[in-house]
Amino acid sequence: MIYHQIPKTDLNVSTIALGTWVFSGDxxxxxxxxxxxxxxxxxxxxxxxxxxxAPIYGHGQAxxxxxxxxxxxxxxxxxxxxxxxxxxxxxITNNLTPSSIKCEIEDSLKRLQVDYIDLYQxxxxxxxxxxxxxxxxxxxxxxxxxxxxxxxxxFDIELLKRASDFTPITTxxxxxxxxxxxxxxxxxxxxxxxxxxVLTYGSLGGGILSGKYNxxxxxxxxxxxxxxxxxxxxxEFKKAREIVRMMxxxxxxxxxxxxxxxxxxKGITSVLVGCRTVEQVIQNTRSxxxxxxxxxxxxxxxxxxxx
Numbered sequence: 486m487i488y489h490q491i492p493k494t495d496l497n498v499s500t501i502a503l504g505t506w507v508f509s510g511d512x513x514x515x516x517x518x519x520x521x522x523x524x525x526x527x528x529x530x531x532x533x534x535x536x537x538x539a540p541i542y543g544h545g546q547a548x549x550x551x552x553x554x555x556x557x558x559x560x561x562x563x564x565x566x567x568x569x570x571x572x573x574x575x576x577i578t579n580n581l582t583p584s585s586i587k588c589e590i591e592d593s594l595k596r597l598q599v600d601y602i603d604l605y606q607x608x609x610x611x612x613x614x615x616x617x618x619x620x621x622x623x624x625x626x627x628x629x630x631x632x633x634x635x636x637x638x639x640f641d642i643e644l645l646k647r648a649s650d651f652t653p654i655t656t657x658x659x660x661x662x663x664x665x666x667x668x669x670x671x672x673x674x675x676x677x678x679x680x681x682x683v684l685t686y687g688s689l690g691g692g693i694l695s696g697k698y699n700x701x702x703x704x705x706x707x708x709x710x711x712x713x714x715x716x717x718x719x720x721e722f723k724k725a726r727e728i729v730r731m732m733x734x735x736x737x738x739x740x741x742x743x744x745x746x747x748x749x750x751k752g753i754t755s756v757l758v759g760c761r762t763v764e765q766v767i768q769n770t771r772s773x774x775x776x777x778x779x780x781x782x783x784x785x786x787x788x789x790x791x792x
Contacts, residue, residue, distance in 0.1 A: 486532025486534075486770065487500040489682075491655060492754075493655070496604070497534075498534065498535040498755045499534050499535050501533060501755070501756055502533060503757070503758065505537065505547045505759065506539070506547065507521075508521045508542060508546065508550045508551070510543045510546050524763055524765070524766050529562075531766060531770040535565070535755055537658075538564075538567075539566055540592060545592070548566060551597060555597075564599065564602055565602070566597065566602055566606070567605070567607070568589040569619075571585060579609050579610065580611055582611070582614050582622075586622045587622065590632070607623075609638065610644055616648050616651065620648060636657060636658065637658070638657070640657065641672075642672050654679070656683070656684055657672070657683055660687040661685040662687055663746055663747075663788070664693070664716050664721075664724070665687065674752075685747050685756050689758065690714065690716050691717070693716045693722075731785065740769060744769060745772050
């Protein structure tokens, strides 16, 4: 495994991290709890020391599973979770008010069966709460020892700059893949200049860059691939297939190519990858055993994405 230190911290995280949205049981199909726990154990065995989760994943289900999986291993891992998405009136609400954050942290600590969180992140922006109030609340949690560092997720460049002007931000978590390169439009360079660690998710394009799909699949409405990732429909699917076609020319596992392209980009600290089975964990972590060449990186970066 390769490890990178998050700038301005003592957190030395594996360059491949374990994302746990798939543990939710409501957004990626049914899950087997024991299978998920075994996947976490396999991640440890492969050198992964960084786990990312969130209370919104399965109404706390993912955090509960992670808590069971890391029991008696707390000192061996770097644990990240989030706040700011809550269920209210049967729907998800963006809520980064100090009062909501105080409730969320206590609930997360209980579900995870830990005394503190290494990295606590605002999951999505809350347009109704001044960011300064949110960051003050996080600073107070840090003073109390409930969290060690705090970061943000899914903030655009303007809000990221505003937050950074108010207080140092440890990390930004953002979607980044060969199919979604929005973060390259100023955000990556800003994070590098400010010493902000960049954590990526969706680097397999919601799974489509694994090459599994030759035709547009049908997913249930509740499946994240039907509402969160746009790559499974129409022209977006054709673009994805074109990139997969080029990737096949490299003669390496497609998932590893996709992950390596992201992790080898300048300024990337860790790539979060969802895995529900031991075999998926092993296949994804094998990506760190080799690198794409400069020519391969460039070819992929310039790959025509119009069908």
